[in-house]
Amino acid sequence: MEVMAYRTELNPTNKQIGLIHQYCGTVRFAYNWYLDAAKAYYAECGLFLTGYAFSKALNNSKRPEWFTEAPSKSVKHAIMCAERAYRRFFKRQSGFPRYKRRNTNRDSFYVICSIHVERHRIRLPKLGWVKLKEKGYVPTRQEPKSATISIVNGRYYVSVLYEAQDPAPIQPTGEPLGMDVGLKNLAVLSDGTVFMNINKTNRLRKLEKRKRRIERMITRRYLANKGKDKVHGWHNYRKAIMEKWRIERRLNNRRVEYMKWVCAQVVRRQPSSLTIEHLNVKGMMKNRHLAPALHKQGLSVFLELVEQVCHKHGIELRRVSAWYPSSRLCHVCHRKNTSLVLGQYEWRCPVCGTLHDRDLNAALNLRDASEYQDL
Incomplete structure (x- = not known):
């Protein structure tokens, strides 16, 4: 059941x-x-x-x-x-x-x-x-x-x-896919499809800017009402808190709906398998430089949605180790580029001379990975 x-x-x-x-x-x-x-x-x-x-x-x-x-x-x-x-x-x-x-x-x-x-x-x-x-x-x-x-x-x-009743899912017959998730783009598929980071759109940037203004307003109103009666005072402070919650709800709803749309686009391709990388998001959040962007991107929620959608539609979900060098391997000659740094989004293979997009190359390597864990 x-x-x-x-x-x-x-x-x-x-x-x-x-x-x-x-x-x-x-x-x-x-x-x-x-x-x-x-x-x-x-x-x-x-x-x-x-x-x-x-x-x-x-x-x-x-x-x-x-x-x-x-x-x-x-x-x-x-x-x-x-x-x-x-x-x-x-x-x-x-x-x-x-x-x-x-x-x-x-x-x-x-x-x-x-x-x-x-x-x-x-x-x-x-x-x-x-x-x-x-x-x-x-x-x-x-x-x-x-x-x-x-x-x-x-x-x-x-x-x-x-x-x-748990209906028997239809067995998908499409080509296997690899999906690389990150901060620059939410997801990149091995077929070349790029799903952008919604937090970079003007609509969400305006909401984030408005949220920061409300947070400064909350601080000022808290200091102004400090020491006043909480029954008859603090009215404007509570109004600002409610406004902040409303903006946070709008931000969260738009991010989650975008993630669901991305999952629906993956399902439309009917891949026989989908390979992703096992990410320790909780450990990544300890990096204070990456934590704000990771929090906005919501990778844990997105990966959970991907797992649910694959289970529902009968897509075999594969997960490779977090230490698999998907970004460093050349998917043409399989040469490992040990000098690749985090902020480098394009690199040229020193052996075969192929120019790689970092995220697309990672998605292709994930698709072709042989060691993975079935979920």
Whole structure:
């Protein structure tokens, strides 16, 4: 069975908006409450506190009225998420889980049962019927498994989960392709197709410039409102924060949509295999000179989308080692150019005299690579 998620924007009433914020706060409180209890329990008894034990003790204790108004499954799901994160810390697989904070641009809660979808609205536990901004997108013939209501940059979304039969993908019959990803261009295919870096377009540059202006405005308004009453003051500061979130949402949406379009163009070629390079993006982000450009390019998101699209359409995805010299090898005579530097985008082979474009040459070498890992 395959799990399909459909995410769309909600159009809630003012009363429903208040309830969404209330339930997000309750879930956040339950998450942090478990972490505090687990720390105290370990300090006192030296044992691991499970989420089930904490949830059982919570149900048998006296709780505030506002706490019991939230969906019980949402609270339990938050506790189990906290337990999963704490267990990883307990096994020394990660650091101690971070506490969830208020006043962030992202918040969510999870619900199951009693979820019904119609063409223009969805019924959610404790919220009732909520209007959808996009009509007819979420399937109505099948009962959904669960839903996640989220707040992102002041907007409200629902992600509905369905179980669906995994259809057998059509076997592609095209030529193998190699794809080199980078900062100068998002991707270059071995057939010569170049997908440019969308961050270099005028539209995104103007948005980035506007974002920097808003950030300076936020700093000035923070200093101007420092020491004032947070109930009656700070209004303009909060307006600037919301404007910054709105610009960030527009930037993120345009980048992700462009990545999806690039993946669709690759699928249209129906390659029998697609070879990419295994990139340690997390390690590359430690370079403070490259980190801002890498963050804007979103290579991790793009590679994840490529993997999903290849799996869906039956394209064999191959990944070569990060140490494979795809840019340094001449794809004609296979001579390795050890003097190639990072900022050099063209080079001539000293043996056969072929003039190479760095990215296209890397894509051709990736296509012809013999040592790779099947995904």
